[in-house]
Amino acid sequence: MIKTIAVVGCGISGAVLSAFLKKNSNINVDIYEKDLFDSKKINGIQISPNGTRILKKINFDNFNNQNLCKINEILIRDFNNPSYLARMSVSGYDSNYITLNRANLVSFIINEFELDKQVINKEVISIENNKLNFKETSSKEYDLIVLSDGIFSNIKANFLNRRFAYSGYNAVRGFFHLDESNKNNINLYMGSDYHIVFYPIDQNNNYSFTYITKSEESLLGNNYYENKKINFLEKNKFIVKYLPKEIFLQKEVYMWPIYKTNNFSFGKDKVICIGDSSHGFLPTRAQGACQAIEDSFILYNLIKNNCANSNNFFKERIQRISKIQKKSENSLKIFHFKNIFLRYFRNIFIKIICKSSLFSNFFNSFIFNYKYKL
Numbered sequence: 001m002i003k004t005i006a007v008v009g010c011g012i013s014g015a016v017l018s019a020f021l022k023k024n025s026n027i028n029v030d031i032y033e034k035d036l037f038d039s040k041k042i043n044g045i046q047i048s049p050n051g052t053r054i055l056k057k058i059n060f061d062n063f064n065n066q067n068l069c070k071i072n073e074i075l076i077r078d079f080n081n082p083s084y085l086a087r088m089s090v091s092g093y094d095s096n097y098i099t100l101n102r103a104n105l106v107s108f109i110i111n112e113f114e115l116d117k118q119v120i121n122k123e124v125i126s127i128e129n130n131k132l133n134f135k136e137t138s139s140k141e142y143d144l145i146v147l148s149d150g151i152f153s154n155i156k157a158n159f160l161n162r163r164f165a166y167s168g169y170n171a172v173r174g175f176f177h178l179d180e181s182n183k184n185n186i187n188l189y190m191g192s193d194y195h196i197v198f199y200p201i202d203q204n205n206n207y208s209f210t211y212i213t214k215s216e217e218s219l220l221g222n223n224y225y226e227n228k229k230i231n232f233l234e235k236n237k238f239i240v241k242y243l244p245k246e247i248f249l250q251k252e253v254y255m256w257p258i259y260k261t262n263n264f265s266f267g268k269d270k271v272i273c274i275g276d277s278s279h280g281f282l283p284t285r286a287q288g289a290c291q292a293i294e295d296s297f298i299l300y301n302l303i304k305n306n307c308a309n310s311n312n313f314f315k316e317r318i319q320r321i322s323k324i325q326k327k328s329e330n331s332l333k334i335f336h337f338k339n340i341f342l343r344y345f346r347n348i349f350i351k352i353i354c355k356s357s358l359f360s361n362f363f364n365s366f367i368f369n370y371k372y373k374l
């Protein structure tokens with residue numbers, strides 16, 4: 001019987017798991033977080049119905065609707081063509097497709113379940129069996145340890161000898177404000193060797209954009225978290241044509257190298273990895289956080305049924321995670337096609353899928369319709 005759990009990292013995966021445990025169990029949970037939260041950071045995030053369906057179980061209906069957007073369609077455009085190629089419906093599900101600021105989601109979960117009372121501001125540096133060692137040369141034992149410490153998990157790298165790799169892509173991210181609203185849609189622009197996504201993140205016409213492009217260099221030395229501020233307008237004059245000019249007026253635009261995990265690791269015995277610590281994806285299908293939410297919910301169910309160990313978690317997750325990773329990688333290649341014939345056939349295929357909401361719902365059903373029952 002599990003009586004004590006350590007959750008290492010309080011991003012989306014750690015916060016969601018801790019909320020489920022707090023809401024539905026008497027287990028003693030300590031959450032270790034090395035960086036205290038910075039709610040001013042703006043990072044747009046899309047949460048598809050497979051994620052929002054689970055979030056509802058931890059009171060997401062109480063989230064302030066002014067701070068999110070319910071998405072109806074993804075508007076898809078090829079850069080060669082000034083008009084939309086297709087509009088893909090994402091609204092015909094039993095739960096919403098939403099966009100919001102990631103920091104607002106994490107803060108909401110922490111406040112709703114008073115998780116701040118359990119958060120301990122310590123950096124975990126290693127694990128031995130069921131013992132966590134902290135930077136301040138102290139240590140503590142737990143019945144179960146959950147690593148939700150993100151893609152750069154150093155602990156996992158040492159404990160399980162699994163590491164992340166540079167994906168060969170960089171993301172330029174920022175946010176902007178529009179005077180007029182263009183709500184309820186995600187905009188996807190497919191270029192050659194790059195794509196751009198932008199969408200509203202609240203009801204106040206604030207937008208997030210991400211520009212993903214191929215790059216040989218990861219830009220970074222030893223500090224993987226570091227990002228680089230760039231002059232976006234100067235570097236991207238060639239794509240200004242069809243995008244809102246506000247995107248290019250931003251001063252706060254940063255470039256992030258994108259990392260991924262080539263070999264998933266779900267942990268060892270009573271140490272379990274969830275979220276990016278287990279599987280880092282390319283962000284093309286917007287599933288990193290959604291899969292982190294699924295991981296947390298499934299692990300919570302294993303804990304509730306007293307069968308939480310890395311083997312059982314692996315069995316529950318490996319097929320789905322592998323398939324979503326494959327879909328994310330394929331989508332990136334397809335979005336970035338250079339060859340004119342490939343682009344032509346891709347565009348016809350997209351038009352067919354988007355012709356009816358029945359087709360697009362069917363196309364996305366593997367990801368969005370996921371319902372977990374133990």
Ligand SMILES: Cc1cc2nc3c(=O)[nH]c(=O)nc-3n(C[C@H](O)[C@H](O)[C@H](O)COP(=O)(O)OP(=O)(O)OC[C@H]3O[C@@H](n4cnc5c(N)ncnc54)[C@H](O)[C@@H]3O)c2cc1C
Nearest residue numbers: 009011012013034046124149150275276286287288289290
């Ligand atoms: C450009 C881009 C766009 C994206 N867009 C989307 C999207 O639209 N939809 C989507 O679903 N996903 C998206 N993602 C992915 C998503 O952001 C991540 O998958 C998700 O945030 C991972 O959450 P996590 O909790 O697993 O890890 P993290 O959010 O990285 O949290 C890890 C936490 O652990 C803490 N920590 C780390 N090491 C230690 C330690 N040793 N001791 C204590 N604490 C520690 C860190 O400080 C951090 O708070 C995107 C990613 C990128 C790069």
